[in-house]
Amino acid sequence: MNGPNRDERLVEAIRVRAAGQHQLAREQLVALAGEFPDDVEVAFHTAWAHDLLGLEAAAVPFYERALSQEGLSPEDRQGALLGLGSTYRVLGRYESAVATLRRGVDEFPDHAGLRTFLAMALYNTGEHRESTGLLLHLLATTSQDPTITDYRQALDRYADHLDETTD
Incomplete structure (x- = not known):
């Protein structure tokens, strides 16, 4: 795969979200979640990005996916x-x-x-x-x-x- 890997892209999306660019972060995370649908960490951050934009209903399946299996840090x-x-x-x-x-x-x-x-x-x-x-x-x-x-x-x-x- 050319370009940044999953970890680099996730770190970048979190940085973008922290900088207040919530819509851009959501777009990056939705793309990442599409490529890594079983990744609980990506799902969690994707849910959070939706919540920040007031898109609660869209956040639910990502939160549910994040909690569906082990893998999240305690925080x-x-x-x-x-x-x-x-x-x-x-x-x-x-x-x-x-x-x-x-x-x-x-x-x-x-x-x-x-x-x-x-x-x-x-x-x-x-x-x-x-x-x-x-x-x-x-x-x-x-x-x-x-x-x-x-x-x-x-x-x-x-x-x-x-x-x-x-x-």
Whole structure:
């Protein structure tokens, strides 16, 4: 094959995307995905390029392909799970969003972004208690605001007992 190889072309498309040339990056990545349809890394970056352009529905099959087999780095896998879950949510596919984001939280329990997007999807499915509890736990564990950190233990406890009162 003449010209740059797969790795060089992928690096170039990622560079173009990072430079803000989202449409050009999408074109490069779609071409690369056509040549390497089983490449999960190419699929992930192709999905991401679609998302940046607001082409969520077109991103879904690339995210699904990226997650269909092993091969993504942990960082890219986190991004693919968050991207697919968030995309499902934006498209109104709330149950799929929750399932995908739960899978992400199960695999990466310390990833605050996955837990935040899961909370939003739970809200969309009417799971308000779980959604609020998840957000309270995140706030308690990640905030550096002294007006929050002073109440960290209470917030953590209340997050699991939102409906309880004392008599």
